[in-house]
Structure formats: structure tokens, C-alpha cells
Amino acid sequence: MQSFNKKNGRYIGRYKNYDAYLNKIVKLSGENEGDINEKLPGEMVFNYGPSAGGLEESVNFKIITPGEKINSVRVDSSFKRRNIKILNNNIYDALLKIERINGYHSASNSICFLLAVENALNIENNESNNKRVIEIELERIRSNLHIVKGLTESAGFSVPEKQLSYLIEEVSRIISEAFKHRYFFGANYINNVRCNFNNLNENILKIKKEFLSIYEDLLASKIFMDRLQENGTVKDINSTGPAARASGYNYDARLDSRSLFYESYKIFTMNSGDVFSRFMVRSDEIFSSIELIENIKVKENINKDYDLNKSGSGNARIESPQGDLFYHLDIKDGKINDIIMVSPSYINIKLFEKAMRGNIFTDFFFVWESFGIWISEKEVNFI
Amino acid sequence: MSQWFLRGIKKGIKTEKNFKDKYKPYYPSKLEGKSDYNCPVNAIKNGEWDENKCIYCGKCDLNPTKDEKIYKINDAMPEMFKKSFYIYPLDSGTCGACNAEFNSIFYPQYDANRFKIFLSNTPRHADALLLMGVYTENMHDVIKNAYDAMPDPKVIIGFGSCALTGGIIGSSINEKFNVEIAGCPPSPYTIISAILKYKGDIK
Numbered sequence: 001m002q003s004f005n006k007k008n009g010r011y012i013g014r015y016k017n018y019d020a021y022l023n024k025i026v027k028l029s030g031e032n033e034g035d036i037n038e039k040l041p042g043e044m045v046f047n048y049g050p051s052a053g054g055l056e057e058s059v060n061f062k063i064i065t066p067g068e069k070i071n072s073v074r075v076d077s078s079f080k081r082r083n084i085k086i087l088n089n090n091i092y093d094a095l096l097k098i099e100r101i102n103g104y105h106s107a108s109n110s111i112c113f114l115l116a117v118e119n120a121l122n123i124e125n126n127e128s129n130n131k132r133v134i135e136i137e138l139e140r141i142r143s144n145l146h147i148v149k150g151l152t153e154s155a156g157f158s159v160p161e162k163q164l165s166y167l168i169e170e171v172s173r174i175i176s177e178a179f180k181h182r183y184f185f186g187a188n189y190i191n192n193v194r195c196n197f198n199n200l201n202e203n204i205l206k207i208k209k210e211f212l213s214i215y216e217d218l219l220a221s222k223i224f225m226d227r228l229q230e231n232g233t234v235k236d237i238n239s240t241g242p243a244a245r246a247s248g249y250n251y252d253a254r255l256d257s258r259s260l261f262y263e264s265y266k267i268f269t270m271n272s273g274d275v276f277s278r279f280m281v282r283s284d285e286i287f288s289s290i291e292l293i294e295n296i297k298v299k300e301n302i303n304k305d306y307d308l309n310k311s312g313s314g315n316a317r318i319e320s321p322q323g324d325l326f327y328h329l330d331i332k333d334g335k336i337n338d339i340i341m342v343s344p345s346y347i348n349i350k351l352f353e354k355a356m357r358g359n360i361f362t363d364f365f366f367v368w369e370s371f372g373i374w375i376s377e378k379e380v381n382f383i
Numbered sequence: 384m385s386q387w388f389l390r391g392i393k394k395g396i397k398t399e400k401n402f403k404d405k406y407k408p409y410y411p412s413k414l415e416g417k418s419d420y421n422c423p424v425n426a427i428k429n430g431e432w433d434e435n436k437c438i439y440c441g442k443c444d445l446n447p448t449k450d451e452k453i454y455k456i457n458d459a460m461p462e463m464f465k466k467s468f469y470i471y472p473l474d475s476g477t478c479g480a481c482n483a484e485f486n487s488i489f490y491p492q493y494d495a496n497r498f499k500i501f502l503s504n505t506p507r508h509a510d511a512l513l514l515m516g517v518y519t520e521n522m523h524d525v526i527k528n529a530y531d532a533m534p535d536p537k538v539i540i541g542f543g544s545c546a547l548t549g550g551i552i553g554s555s556i557n558e559k560f561n562v563e564i565a566g567c568p569p570s571p572y573t574i575i576s577a578i579l580k581y582k583g584d585i586k
């Protein structure tokens with residue numbers, strides 16, 4: 001396994017005892033995550049989860065509070081940790097598991113993994129990369145709609161919540177029509193994508209029109225805006241994805257990743273780092289993803305067999321819907337010899353913990369929803 | 384709030400009477416035909432296809448039919464649940480897609496509430512525990528506690544290939560399920576169809 005001991009470039013997250021930076025992977029020497037802060041006199045520890053109504057996945061929160069205010073919170077994501085046997089798997093058997101690291105961001109994971117394979121084995125991937133961009137942008141649209149829906153749900157705004165749910169389902173149907181599966185499972189191959197974009201542009205424009213009217217209604221709602229502004233503020237140089245862009249950092253792998261480069265893409269940033277800024281960045285990205293899909297040109301598929309029984313090391317980093325996703329692979333005779341996967345949820349959990357300090361209980365779900373954290377991708381142990 | 388009400392009305396009814404057939408996914412759906420492909424989860428054995436094991440990867444020569452009826456009903460639903468059926472979903476170790484698909488049955492297109500299917504916020508008020516994901520050590524007691532907290536009679540639904548057989552990821556949650564809903568993840572069409580069948584609302 002490649003390992004270095006000097007940091008290089010911005011921080012993008014952690015997998016087991018490796019910290020990943022833009023240009024380096026650093027092996028950690030015995031650091032641990034630390035335990036929840038000691039509670040002070042007058043404070044109590046309130047336990048929420050791992051299984052409770054309102055939580056989409058199993059996760060536990062330990063909240064230190066004197067009453068209404070939250071002094072600190074620690075996320076325990078370990079409950080649903082999955083041990084996934086992937087070492088010694090061939091590329092396509094491993095891919096079936098990679099698709100299921102985070103089913104909601106399956107396209108991002110599969111594509112990032114395949115880019116790392118192609119990098120390791122020196123495989124040209126020109127024909128498929130624009131189709132892959134379409135996949136990732138469709139996934140981003142659904143993921144951002146899901147978060148905006150979560151915010152309206154936290155505010156008890158059931159009309160826009162249902163309208164956004166409707167749009168999420170429509171996007172799932174668009175994905176299903178184009179890729180034969182609502183979560184892109186089985187759609188990705190080495191330099192190839194199983195897809196059919198016949199009605200894509202027409203359908204995606206309907207989403208744009210519908211979302212625009214919901215977005216304008218939400219912006220016009222003073223009550224909704226009040227709940228988001230100055231709520232869950234965090235500004236941290238070690239941020240990622242929309243959370244970073246919402247606090248003024250122009251981090252976006254679409255601008256600087258070696259693998260999938262988006263020439264015409266313009267980054268949108270906000271400065272206040274609160275739930276409102278994250279809402280604005282995500283909403284803007286729904287529109288910009290649609291625009292990218294509208295304008296992209298795809299090449300014909302070529303059906304070619306690739307010799308995968310080779311050896312090499314490679315990596316790839318892409319902008320998944322919630323931030324930097326990174327894969328480093330070591331392949332020996334066509335089998336996975338070692339793997340490092342860094343997902344954005346590691347950093348986003350840290351940001352959530354910081355953002356919650358000093359907030360009150362009624363803000364909890366707004367702040368949690370605003371980071372788009374998936375425990376599934378955080379708690380993976382490859383064996 | 385009345386403004387939102389009017390905006391909602393303006394959009395009209397979005398719930399689909401018979402969910403639009405054209406949107407049924409190819410995967411997962413009932414597979415047909417013959418294949419001697421070396422299935423990664425051994426879902427093809429002696430020419431027989433096992434819908435619970437299948438992860439619907441599309442690698443073999445079996446053909447997807449878009450038929451959503453990939454479920455098993457192992458006993459009769461307690462009569463008292465037919466008027467309202469409250470489900471508490473529990474994630475043992477999912478990838479997240481099972482969670483998302485289960486939630487989608489409450490989206491406007493499907494609106495499961497109209498079929499008297501509801502989401503429970505606690506196992507204490509639940510008629511059914513819907514288990515999804517692979518077995519994970521740390522969730523073992525959480526599942527047991529949720530089951531113990533439910534009032535009698537209790538129904539357990541196995542949801543998705545991970546929970547039913549371990550799928551491609553790990554081991555199954557070792558429970559005897561009253562209802563088995565296949566798919567990776569099960570589609571909203573399959574989920575609603577399975578529950579309606581269990582309720583006796585469809586043949």
C-alpha cells in the first residue's frame with residue numbers, strides 16, 4: 001500500500017488509519033476519535049437513536065445538554081458497520097459490492113472505483129466519461145432534492161415536502177428508464193455504461209420547471225427562511241462538497257479532479273456557512289446539474305473486451321453529491337490486493353458535530369439534514 | 384399556511400390510480416428464461432432461479448419481465464391489521480437504497496396511506512417490524528429490543544436480498560419472516576403489491 005508521511009493539498013477525509021489529502025495518503029499513528037466531552041454540573045447526556053422515528057439510517061447521537069441548548073454532540077455511527085469481503089475479488093465481483101457501499105450514491109462510488117481501476121491498469125476511458133457525468137449529475141439532483149425535502153420536513157411544511165417527494169420519485173423513474181435500475185446497479189463497466197438517453201432531456205426539463213416553482217415558493221416563505229438562517233453555522237478549512245461551498249471554500253472535484261473534468265462548470269459559493277447557505281448551494285446545484293446534462297454530448301458505446309488480469313496501483317477522486325469521494329486501489333493479477341475508500345460523510349459528520357454546538361433541540365434535524373450524511377458509506381470495513 | 388395549501392391544490396392530484404406500468408423497473412423484477420451463468424450469489428441452481436438470493440445484477444441470461452410480484456407471503460395477516468397496518472422499519476446494515484425505496488411508497492405517486500399502510504415512529508405502536516440490511520453485530524440487540532417492545536400479534540417483514548439471504552454483502556438477519564419482499568432494493572411496486580397481497584386486498 002502506498003503511504004507517505006507528509007501532508008499535501010487540502011484534506012479530503014479518513015478511511016481506517018489513513019488520512020487522505022489531495023495528493024497524498026498519510027498513515028496515522030494511533031490517533032483516535034476521542035470520546036464525548038465530560039459533562040459539567042447541571043448537564044445531562046441525552047441518547048438519541050440508533051433506531052428512532054425520523055432517522056433514515058441507524059445512528060446514535062450522544063447529546064450533552066443542560067436543557068434546551070445543546071452544548072455538544074457526538075455521532076456514533078458504528079452500529080451498522082458492515083464488514084465487506086472484497087480483497088482477492090476480481091474487478092467485476094468487487095464492483096457489485098462497491099455499488100452497494102452507498103446505494104443512494106451508487107453511481108458515484110461505481111464510477112470512482114472504475115476510474116481507479118482504469119488508472120491502475122492504464123485503460124483508456126474516453127468513450128464512457130461523458131455518460132458517467134450524466135449519471136453522477138442525475139444522482140446529484142436526486143440527492144440534493146432529498147436534502148431540500150428533509151429541510152421542509154424538519155420545518156413541518158408538508159406541501160413542499162410532498163412536492164419534493166414527487167420530484168425525487170420522478171428522478172428515480174428517469175434513472176430507471178435510462179439505466180434499467182433506479183439506483184444505477186449493474187449499469188457500469190470498464191469504459192462502458194448500460195444506458196439509453198432517448199427521453200432524458202425532455203424529462204429532466206420537467207424537473208427543472210417543477211423545482212423552480214417550489215424553490216421560489218420556499219424563498220418567499222419568511223418562516224422557512226427564518227428557520228434556516230444563522231442555524232448550524234460552521235466554517236472549517238477541512239470541509240468538503242456543498243458544505244464547503246456554503247462557507248466560501250471553492251472546493252469541488254468537478255474543477256480539479258484528473259478523471260472527470262467539467263469544462264463549462266461554474267462553481268457557486270455562499271459565505272455564511274449556515275443551513276440557509278447549504279440550502280442555497282444545493283438548490284443552485286440542482287439547476288446547474290440539469291444544465292450540464294442538457295448540454296453534454298455523449299459518444300457511441302464501444303463493446304470491447306479488456307484484459308483485466310493485470311497488476312498496478314491507481315486512484316481516482318470525483319465530486320460525489322456530498323463532496324470528495326476517493327478510491328485508491330492496488331490490483332494484483334486482476335484481483336483487489338488493497339483498497340482505500342474515503343467518503344465525504346467522514347468530514348460531514350465532523351462538521352455536523354461542530355455546527356450543533358450552542359444550538360437548540362428544535363434546530364437538530366435542520367442541521368442534520370443539511371449535511372446529507374450517509375452512515376452506510378462511513379461505516380464500511382473492507383476485508 | 385393557507386398559501387401552501389393553495390399552491391398544493393394548484394398542482395392537482397399526483398397520486399396514480401394504478402401506478403404507471405411504464406415506469407416499472409427492469410431490475411428488480413421477475414426473471415425468466417434459462418441461464419447457466421456462474422451467478423455471484425448462487426441464485427441459479429440446477430436451472431432454478433431464487434428470487435430472494437438474486438441481487439438483480441443483470442449479468443446472466445435471465446430476462447427481466449418488469450413483473451413486480453417477487454415476494455412470498457408465509458402466513459395470513461392477523462385480521463385486526465386489515466383496517467390499518469403500521470410498519471416500523473429497522474436498518475440492520477443497509478447500503479441506504481432499501482431505506483430510500485421503502486420511504487418512497489409514501490410519496491405522492493404511490494401514497495401508501497390510501498391502502499391503510501402507515502409508518503410507525505416507534506416499535507411500541509407498530510404492527511410490523513420491517514428488517515432491512517445485512518446482519519451486523521452491533522444492531523443485534525437493537526433489533527431484539529424493538530421486537531420485544533412491539534405489542535402482540537407481531538409481524539416481521541424481511542426486506543431486500545441482504546435481509547433475506549445476505550445478498551452480495553454479508554449474512555442475512557436470521558429471522559423467520561411472515562412476509563419476504565425480494566429485490567436489491569425492492570421497488571415501490573413490489574413493496575405495495577406484497578403488502579396488499581398480505582392484507583388480502585389483491586389476488
Ligand code: SF4
Nearest residue numbers: 422437438440441443
Ligand atoms: S441477475 Fe445476477 S444475481 Fe440474479 S440470477 Fe442473474 S447473475 Fe444471479
Ligand code: SF4
Nearest residue numbers: 478481543544545567
Ligand atoms: S438489499 Fe441491496 S439495496 Fe438493500 S441494503 Fe442490501 S445491497 Fe442495499
